[in-house]
Amino acid sequence: MLNVSRPSLGIEEELALRDCIKEGWVSYRGPKVxxxxxxxxxxxxxxxxxxxxSGTSALHLALLALGIGPGDEVIVPALTFIATxxxxxxxxxxxxxxxxxxxxxxxxxxDLESKITSKTCAIIPVHLYGHPCxxxxxxxxxxxxxxxxxxxxxxxxxxxxSLGKCGNLGDVGCFSFFANxxxxxxxxxxxxxxxxxxxxxxxxxxxxxxxxxPYGHDRIGYNYRLTSLQAAVGLAQLNKISDFLxxxxxxxxxxxxxxxxxxxxMPEEPWAKSVNWIYTCLLNWGTDVEKVRSLLLKEGxxxxxxxxxxxxxxxxxxxxxxxxxxxYKVRGLSLPTYLDLTELDIxxxxxxxxxxxx
Ligand SMILES: *Cc1c(COP(=O)(O)O)cnc(C)c1O
Numbered sequence: 001m002l003n004v005s006r007p008s009l010g011i012e013e014e015l016a017l018r019d020c021i022k023e024g025w026v027s028y029r030g031p032k033v034x035x036x037x038x039x040x041x042x043x044x045x046x047x048x049x050x051x052x053x054s055g056t057s058a059l060h061l062a063l064l065a066l067g068i069g070p071g072d073e074v075i076v077p078a079l080t081f082i083a084t085x086x087x088x089x090x091x092x093x094x095x096x097x098x099x100x101x102x103x104x105x106x107x108x109x110x111d112l113e114s115k116i117t118s119k120t121c122a123i124i125p126v127h128l129y130g131h132p133c134x135x136x137x138x139x140x141x142x143x144x145x146x147x148x149x150x151x152x153x154x155x156x157x158x159x160x161x162s163l164g165k166c167g168n169l170g171d172v173g174c175f176s177f178f179a180n181x182x183x184x185x186x187x188x189x190x191x192x193x194x195x196x197x198x199x200x201x202x203x204x205x206x207x208x209x210x211x212x213x214p215y216g217h218d219r220i221g222y223n224y225r226l227t228s229l230q231a232a233v234g235l236a237q238l239n240k241i242s243d244f245l246x247x248x249x250x251x252x253x254x255x256x257x258x259x260x261x262x263x264x265x266m267p268e269e270p271w272a273k274s275v276n277w278i279y280t281c282l283l284n285w286g287t288d289v290e291k292v293r294s295l296l297l298k299e300g301x302x303x304x305x306x307x308x309x310x311x312x313x314x315x316x317x318x319x320x321x322x323x324x325x326x327x328y329k330v331r332g333l334s335l336p337t338y339l340d341l342t343e344l345d346i347x348x349x350x351x352x353x354x355x356x357x358x
Contacts, residue, residue: 002345003302004278005180006338008244016232025228036231039238044167046192048199051231052206055154055176057224058189059087059124062150062172065201066122068093073119077107078309079325080126084152085310096120097311100324104267105129108324109137122148127156127166130277131267135161135169150174155277157182158245162271167192182244182275183237185230245275247339252276254343255335258350260357280306282331287357289333295356301349306332
């Protein structure tokens with residue numbers, strides 16, 4: 001079976017775990033978590049990084065540290081994984097949805113300004129499928145309305161624009177280390193920031209609200225800690241990131257070469273450096289994506305539909321229309337994207353897709 005995604009784990013991760021077990025570093029205590037934070041911050045280019053238990057808890061911690069809560073509104077894309085909106089809901093604030101751009105999946109800055117009200121406190125640009133948002137425009141809108149920016153970088157570790165790496169462009173960057181992300185440690189997350197107060201508060205919120213002495217709790221916090229076992233695996237993965245990204249770029253170029261004619265290949269704007277998270281193309285209008293998916297599955301090729309528009313599901317149901325998000329949702333097809341794939345695999349996948357479309 002050619003899966004949509006597979007983690008790339010090797011002897012380095014195995015040895016790192018063995019060290020933790022030998023030395024007894026299994027919880028968040030010990031040197032591994034802070035080493036992971038230090039190296040991660042250095043890679044993104046921020047002054048601080050705070051490790052946590054998942055991408056979702058990273059988003060929640062960022063919003064808590066920014067003081068977002070009941071009565072506030074936070075703008076999120078209509079097309080994203082549901083965790084982006086859920087993190088807003090956890091704080092008691094209300095997610096407000098914005099449509100995707102016509103050329104690529106991320107939020108359309110042109111649709112953003114009309115969603116701002118007197119209650120809007122923050123925007124969460126999601127660098128979807130590895131492609132950066134148009135941060136030049138989003139930052140300039142945020143500045144003129146005095147809004148905070150929390151970047152959802154769960155799918156885009158290593159992506160960049162001329163201003164810098166994703167995760168170093170707003171107030172906080174939030175990363176995920178789930179099994180299918182750019183690097184993984186099973187489950188895990190990271191918040192990046194250049195603001196010491198935000199970093200301190202994210203750490204306190206994620207560790208039971210404990211700013212200093214043990215059991216001196218100053219607020220209701222959470223247990224969002226990362227373990228040393230996860231940090232050790234994360235460190236081993238981070239060491240290999242440039243190879244990982246080079247391989248993803250090669251896989252992307254093979255797909256671009258062999259994709260059946262007439263389909264829309266994975267976008268990459270001239271100002272953006274994508275990390276090609278999961279190769280996602282657009283089929284023609286009217287194609288039955290589910291039929292194509294089941295035909296490909298018979299050939300041993302697992303695929304995935306694009307995220308459901310959040311306002312089409314019970315938690316965020318509304319009649320508001322998001323034509324571009326709808327377009328991507330209806331036509332999008334995500335193809336296998338993991339590092340062990342060979343050029344022959346991609347030729348096979350694209351050939352099978354061509355057959356299925358016939
Ligand atoms: C994966 C993902 C998350 C959540 O990360 P977890 O580690 O699974 O909690 C959030 N946002 C986006 C866009 C994601 O793809």
